[in-house]
Amino acid sequence: MKHDTPTVFVIDDDPLIRDGVRSLIGSVGLQVQTYESAGDFLRSTRPDAPACLVLDIRLPDLSGLDLQRDLRASHIHIPIIFITGFGDIPMTVEAMKAGAVEFLTKPFRGQDLLDAVQGAIARDRAARQERAEIGELRKCFDTLSPREQEVLRLVVTGLLNKQIAAELGISELTVKTHRAHIMEKMRAGSLAELVQITDRLRSLPQRE
């Protein structure tokens, strides 16, 4: 399931705030899904679309900070806007360090929340785009033979063909052939572009 209508997830145990936030966000035409607890959210199926999470830091079972940690551990990338009754500094620092995009203290202005939501969705959209592109590059990379991958690693470190040949114990000509295949498979027009692509691939999270 893939479409591009952004969705805002709201987790708050207070029905007045939950419904208020749902209504407020709905009024600007965004999809909203509300949850009473972090557990409900984790158990739900969520659309594969740009999204953000409006999260009360204090929740009955799993706290907002715990949920943030669990999502990170499961590589679920979703920008989080925290809302809290206490502007507790250590808590804020912890949340921001863990990648929260915004921290709003109750009572917050509606516009501030909408701005934060719009910002978070834009950010998620960009991140998703980035992840999609890198995914494509990864696919290209996966088409390389083991030897070609080896050559690629040495090429991007700036070694000359002659040096690579010596390193791998193969002829300079063979190196040249591998390079041509690599440029083609990785859809790189120049060495500079190839280096850039490799850099983006490195920024991919490690596979489990």
Add this chain to the structure above:
Amino acid sequence: MITEMRKSGMDVIGDVAAWGAHFCLFYETKQDLLDALISYCKSGLENDEYCLWIVAEPVSMEEARDALKDAVPDLDRYVADCRVEMVPAGAFFLQDGKFDGKRVTDAMSAKLADVLGKGYAGVRVTGDTSWLTKKDWSHFCAVEEGINEVIGDQRLAILCTYPLAGCGAFEILDTVRTHQFVLARRNGSWVVLESAALKRAKAEIKRLNEELERRVVQRTSELMKASEALREAQAELARVARLTVTGELTASIAHELNQPLAGAVANSDACLAWLTSQPPDFGEARAAAERTVEAATRATDIVRRIRVLFKKAAPEKMRVNINEVIEETLALIRGEALRKNVSLETELGSQLPPVLGDRVQLQQVMLNLMINGIEAMRRVDEGARQLRIRSARHDPNQVLVSVADSGVGIDAQVIDRIFEPFYTTKPQGIGMGLAISRSIIEAHGGRLWPEPNTPHGASFQCTLPAEIQTVQ
């Protein structure tokens, strides 16, 4: 000092000032003397006193007896009962024609001891001095003066009679000096002449009395002021203690209040957004407006509860549902409990009878006990912090509330001290919470005491008398 008033039987002096009166009388005629002495003795007999009449010229023993018998018809019975004694002056004062003051005073003392031992109210003496000669005058004056020294604390009154004709100016002066006051016949009626010393003494007594009274009034007013100030200070202290407790709660109260405020702001912003959207969605706007009202109502309710808590009100006794008091208090500490990771458990008895009490004060006690419980668990593992509030019917006429924590418990060494004012185990505590709580509960006719909780922690139990309506 004997201050009991005795009736003198003589109009002019009214009641003899008290036991211990030593006064004299100057007479001109036998009749005047008899009139005075008969009244004096009659009054003494009527008041259960022993009378000793020392008779001398010009009155004979027979005349004295007859005159007294005229006034006191059952005189014979008094004489038979040894209630009255009439002795001739010569026999009483003189021995072999000689006056010996010491013998006379000793005889008088012995008589007094003897008579008082028989249960009489006291002894009333009168003695005439017509037998007294110039030779013994100064010796006799010394005896009279000596009487003044000792008569003060005796159940004894002495009237000395002097013939005016036999007294020169010096004798009169001596007599006036040696007696507390003087009776004299002037223009046909008796008048009282006080000696200068007595006047001075009376004036001094009056002054001392006034001074004493003034001091008592002053001291009383000082005490009243002090006690009023003390009461005010205690009330203020109680209020400060309450504020301190509630001050500790400010953060959680702010949270309590911010919650509905956030709801109100979010919903009213949403309402405006739906109203201004193209096209406007009135259904959504209305729903948001309704939630705004609900949130604002919730905020108002919290403010009302806080105001009740901070109020400096006089105690007001009314029928109170203790479970409501507990619920109201729980609403205030819920945030604090959440913040300290304390789980709250309640087990409130159903159909509890109401108690008669001051709602605010009882809420203050509940607040104190709950906050203490939460505080007591600050050193306990987060998972094990549990505050359990129970209410139940204790016996037919009591309601029991217990607040039990799973904290560190109360050290056996301090358990006797925890209710003392200013005793605290908290770094920021002022140590008034439990002292005030106990005095509030006791003022309500209840009891507050600690018990160990199982497996660990402390449990504060309080009982309150139930207000049970009698079925007519």
